Amino acid sequence: MGGETKTSGCERCGAGCRTEKPVYGWVCARCARELDVYYLMLVGMKGGDPIQLYLADRAAGAVPPRT
Ligand SMILES: [Zn+2]
Incomplete structure (x- = not known):
């Protein structure tokens, strides 16, 4: 549990x-x-799990920027 306050x-x-549930990390x-x-x-094209794809992208710094 992060316990972060700032x-x-x-x-x-x-x-x-933020949303109250960290589905894709703590995002709005x-x-x-x-x-x-x-x-x-992406899952429709490549298969897999959307959360795992997100976590892999986040680790690689490849999450698409906000549009
Ligand atoms: Zn946001």
């Missing part, structure tokens, strides 16, 4: 509010929706 913003775009609802669309599309 970083409360979205870890993708820095917006102030808007980023979660964008990432959902993007990774579900």
Whole structure:
């Protein structure tokens, strides 16, 4: 459990509010929706699990930027 108190913003775009569940890490609802669309599309093409694809991209610094 992170226990962080100072970083409360979205870890993708820095917006102030995050979703209450860290599905794609701690991102805001808007980023979660964008990432959902993007990774579900990737899963449709490549197969696999959207969360695992996201985590691999995040580790590689390859998460698509906010549009
Ligand atoms: Zn965001």
